[in-house]
Amino acid sequence: MSIALYNPVSGDGSATQFFSDHVLPLLDKHNKSPALFAPTEHPGHAAELVASFLSAHPDSERVTVIVGSGDGTVHEIVNGVASLSSGKRDIELVLVPLGTANALYASLFPPSSSPQDPTSYRLLALHSFLASSSPRLLALAETSLASTTIYSAVVTSTALHASILHDSEALRKDMPGIERFKVAAHQNITRWYNASVVLRPPKPDGSVQVYDPATKSLIPYGKDAKLQGPFAYFLSTVNVDRLEPLFRITPLFSSIPPPPSTPSLDIAILRPLRDPAVSSAAQDDREIFAQKAGRVLGEAYNNGAHVNLRYAEDRQPVTDGDGEAVVEYFRCGGFEWIPDESDDRAHLLCADGAIFNIPPSGRTTCSAVASTRNGVRFSVYSQHLT
Numbered sequence: 001m002s003i004a005l006y007n008p009v010s011g012d013g014s015a016t017q018f019f020s021d022h023v024l025p026l027l028d029k030h031n032k033s034p035a036l037f038a039p040t041e042h043p044g045h046a047a048e049l050v051a052s053f054l055s056a057h058p059d060s061e062r063v064t065v066i067v068g069s070g071d072g073t074v075h076e077i078v079n080g081v082a083s084l085s086s087g088k089r090d091i092e093l094v095l096v097p098l099g100t101a102n103a104l105y106a107s108l109f110p111p112s113s114s115p116q117d118p119t120s121y122r123l124l125a126l127h128s129f130l131a132s133s134s135p136r137l138l139a140l141a142e143t144s145l146a147s148t149t150i151y152s153a154v155v156t157s158t159a160l161h162a163s164i165l166h167d168s169e170a171l172r173k174d175m176p177g178i179e180r181f182k183v184a185a186h187q188n189i190t191r192w193y194n195a196s197v198v199l200r201p202p203k204p205d206g207s208v209q210v211y212d213p214a215t216k217s218l219i220p221y222g223k224d225a226k227l228q229g230p231f232a233y234f235l236s237t238v239n240v241d242r243l244e245p246l247f248r249i250t251p252l253f254s255s256i257p258p259p260p261s262t263p264s265l266d267i268a269i270l271r272p273l274r275d276p277a278v279s280s281a282a283q284d285d286r287e288i289f290a291q292k293a294g295r296v297l298g299e300a301y302n303n304g305a306h307v308n309l310r311y312a313e314d315r316q317p318v319t320d321g322d323g324e325a326v327v328e329y330f331r332c333g334g335f336e337w338i339p340d341e342s343d344d345r346a347h348l349l350c351a352d353g354a355i356f357n358i359p360p361s362g363r364t365t366c367s368a369v370a371s372t373r374n375g376v377r378f379s380v381y382s383q384h385l386t
């Protein structure tokens with residue numbers, strides 16, 4: 001059984017047209033007309049539509065949801081289904097990337113270097129579904145925040161990334177494209193976040209791993225898995241190696257893929273006090289580090305080259321340096337983020353673009369899981385191998 005939803009305001013607002021011109025005719029042609037077809041009418045509506053469809057069809061264990069949107073709408077669907085009381089379900093997502101960033105889709109279907117027809121590119125997952133491929137299981141990042149549980153299918157972050165998402169929402173009306181993220185990044189680049197982090201190994205067994213740029217491999221993290229701030233950047237992903245088509249912030253997810261049977265998080269961290277040129281939190285040191293952080297994160301657009309940067313003797317980040325890694329890159333089962341009570345900004349948490357506040361004196365834990373607590377598994381249609 002399948003349903004089809006689209007968000008008419010996601011991305012550049014072209015979903016209505018795209019569904020009537022391309023998606024519905026294709027479904028009709030293959031005799032796969034959905035049991036429900038609807039635009040979302042307000043924030044949260046996608047979750048309501050899927051949840052009420054599932055409640056009305058308690059015996060449908062496997063339901064396909066064709067969704068024309070960005071990552072935010074997918075996030076709403078995952079969390080809406082996770083809050084249902086009914087038991088085990090398999091939800092298969094057919095993504096039609098019509099949002100701004102489309103991180104999940106761009107990771108499943110990395111843009112190729114040769115020119116690609118944009119319409120055909122957006123229909124790749126739908127064709128995979130129509131060709132009866134097997135969908136790929138998604139991991140979820142399960143975050144506990146006070147008494148709330150939040151699931152992310154793409155990113156869970158604090159520090160700079162959460163600040164960017166928090167501030168960029170105010171810019172959405174004037175800047176509907178990804179440009180608003182760059183403006184918000186500029187506004188926040190000198191900020192540091194006081195917190196500590198504990199990294200947890202993957203379940204049921206495994207160890208916290210760290211990327212070693214010298215050997216270009218993930219190795220067991222021998223040290224104490226507690227990291228002391230301040231942090232400039234702290235971002236974890238599941239299922240993706242990028243947050244935009246070309247911003248490969250966690251490239252090892254695709255270049256050294258984790259075993260599909262063990263859900264894990266890839267985490268990229270920048271801690272300013274690891275920079276040999278930075279000795280205090282004074283404004284001068286923040287400016288010095290901000291310039292480097294901007295350059296280092298910019299290397300994520302260079303096919304994820306930031307993970308191989310190391311401090312050179314002149315304290316600059318370079319690819320052939322022999323000092324410490326500039327970016328700390330971990331693969332683990334989860335983390336605990338403990339913000340300093342006095343640092344309000346360190347209390348911001350981003351889950352797939354949605355912003356949450358960690359309560360005063362609170363902390364948050366995030367773990368990679370294979371299904372929601374109520375027993376729902378999600379999968380996505382990806383490359384169709386012929």
Ligand SMILES: Nc1ncnc2c1ncn2[C@@H]1O[C@H](COP(=O)(O)OP(=O)(O)OP(=O)(O)O)[C@@H](O)[C@H]1O
Pocket residue numbers: 007008009010011012040041042043044045068069070071072073074076098099100101102103353
């Ligand atoms: N009819 C509607 N009017 C206003 N907002 C809506 C409507 N339908 C859905 N939304 C909201 O639009 C938000 C953005 O949606 P979506 O994630 O699909 O696109 P995006 O933000 O452009 O893309 P991405 O998340 O990939 O950057 C969602 O959080 C959702 O709550």
